[in-house]
Amino acid sequence: MNKLKLRNMLEQYFLEDIGERDISTELIFGKQERGEIAFIAKEAGVFCGEEVIVAGFKLLSEQNQVELFVRDGEWFEKGAILAKVSGNISDLLTGERVILNLVQRMCGVATLTNKAVSILGSEKTRICDTRKTTPGLRMLEKYAVRIGGGYNHRFGLYDGVMIKDNHISFAGSITKAVEKVRCQIGHMVKIEVETETLQQVKEAIEAGADVIMFDNRSPEEIKEWIGIVPKNIVTEASGGITLEQLPSYRETGVDYISLGFLTHSARAIDISVKVSITAR
DSSP states (O other), X not given: OOHHHHHHHHHHHHHHHHTTOOHHHHHHOOTTOEEEEEEEESSOEEOOOHHHHHHHHHHXXXXXXXXXXXXXXXXXXTTOEEEEEEEEHHHHHHHHHHHHHHHHHHHHHHHHHHHHHXXXXXSSOEEEXXXXXXXXXXXXXXXXXXXXTOBOOOSSTTSSEEEOHHHHHHHSSHHHHHHHHXXXXXXXXXXXXXXXXXXXXXXXXXXXXXXXEEETOOHHHHXXXXXXXXXXXXXXXXXXXXXXXXGGGTTSOOSEEEOTHHHHSOOOOOEEEEEEEEEO
């Protein structure tokens, strides 16, 4: 995770929530009153967000002390203490909601990804995410996917070419779309083509695609079509695949299964923050 970008993101999130000041906390507590907060799991899951906790509270004050009891990628049970933070009460109360919201979200994505990987149960096929992320949280949600055992698809429109059905329609054909892209990009940029028919798969192969996506295709269709795809071309299944359907894709031979719900539909893990006063 990019620490400079994380710091910038946290600054923006804090500014959105705090505004000019935290009037509730300022009017009750002085600058010298110290306390401790604990992040406690109200349900089991995969932990993700240690850098958010550390960087977030350090951003509010370098004097804040963070103690982590689980690390990213580790499983925790209901009732587990995930982290403790000690420092000025004003800093702890001002920052805890923003940080808690992010950690709950990231744990939710990591836990759902872990579940998908476990249900698929394949040594060959990898689970990956999509661009269907929460605006402003893409870096964190994609990091959470990796922590959960999944892989990342492209991060945005800028780091990989994906020629979709609308591109093909406007360009006139897969061949024309790939040709236009290939003559302009560098050798480090991959080209993926979305296909819906066997004829499109054949055309994508002939056009020189690096990755072929089987879009909204059944396991039976993929298993049949994948046989003509050269080994040097990466294959991907995508389009409305659910957790319950994952086992049926296990024997298709596809390299990746992309799941938008890992990020757009993940439920936040329930975590609470308990406080205690250490000195007044």
